Amino acid sequence: MGWGEKRKRKGFRRLLHSFVYAFQGLYYVLRHEQNMQIHLGVSLLIIVFGLMVELSPLRWAILMIVIGGVIALEMVNTAIERIVDLVSSDFHPLAGIAKDVAASAVLIFSMIAVVVGIIIFFEPLLQWIS
Numbered sequence: 001m002g003w004g005e006k007r008k009r010k011g012f013r014r015l016l017h018s019f020v021y022a023f024q025g026l027y028y029v030l031r032h033e034q035n036m037q038i039h040l041g042v043s044l045l046i047i048v049f050g051l052m053v054e055l056s057p058l059r060w061a062i063l064m065i066v067i068g069g070v071i072a073l074e075m076v077n078t079a080i081e082r083i084v085d086l087v088s089s090d091f092h093p094l095a096g097i098a099k100d101v102a103a104s105a106v107l108i109f110s111m112i113a114v115v116v117g118i119i120i121f122f123e124p125l126l127q128w129i130s
């Protein structure tokens with residue numbers, strides 16, 4: 001079956017394959033991207049910390065959105081890096097700009113995630129200590 005035929009698949013099989021491809025992407029970034037391993041490690045620590053201080057459901061929801069945002073953005077960054085490498089294996093200023101801008105998107109969101117994390121944990125941490 002050619003690539004064009006595969007793309008025409010419909011229904012449940014297509015849905016199943018979409019999940020398989022998505023998990024292949026997840027496996028790839030987990031294996032090859034050090035930043036992703038760091039994000040995931042930090043996220044797991046924060047989740048354990050959240051369980052310790054017994055965050056409220058609303059605080060959990062915000063925390064999950066922020067953690068998911070950082071991880072998803074890191075994946076989009078990796079995808080952009082690979083596409084840039086595919087279309088421009090030579091040095092090119094535009095290739096550099098594309099990678100730098102994608103990386104700064106992760107940076108900005110990560111910095112905001114830290115601020116949101118401080119806001120979320122501040123009160124529960126004070127109560128946990130006292």
Ligand SMILES: Nc1ncnc2c1ncn2[C@@H]1O[C@H](COP(=O)(O)OP(=O)(O)OP(=O)(O)O)[C@@H](O)[C@H]1O
Nearest residue numbers: 033081088089090091092093095096097099100103
């Ligand atoms: N083809 C290119 N042309 C010009 N500059 C590039 C090119 N490729 C990378 N760069 C510059 O080098 C920086 C690092 O690129 P690289 O592909 O190593 O990204 P990285 O974030 O280190 O990737 P990884 O997460 O896979 O280690 C880019 O942000 C960009 O400034």
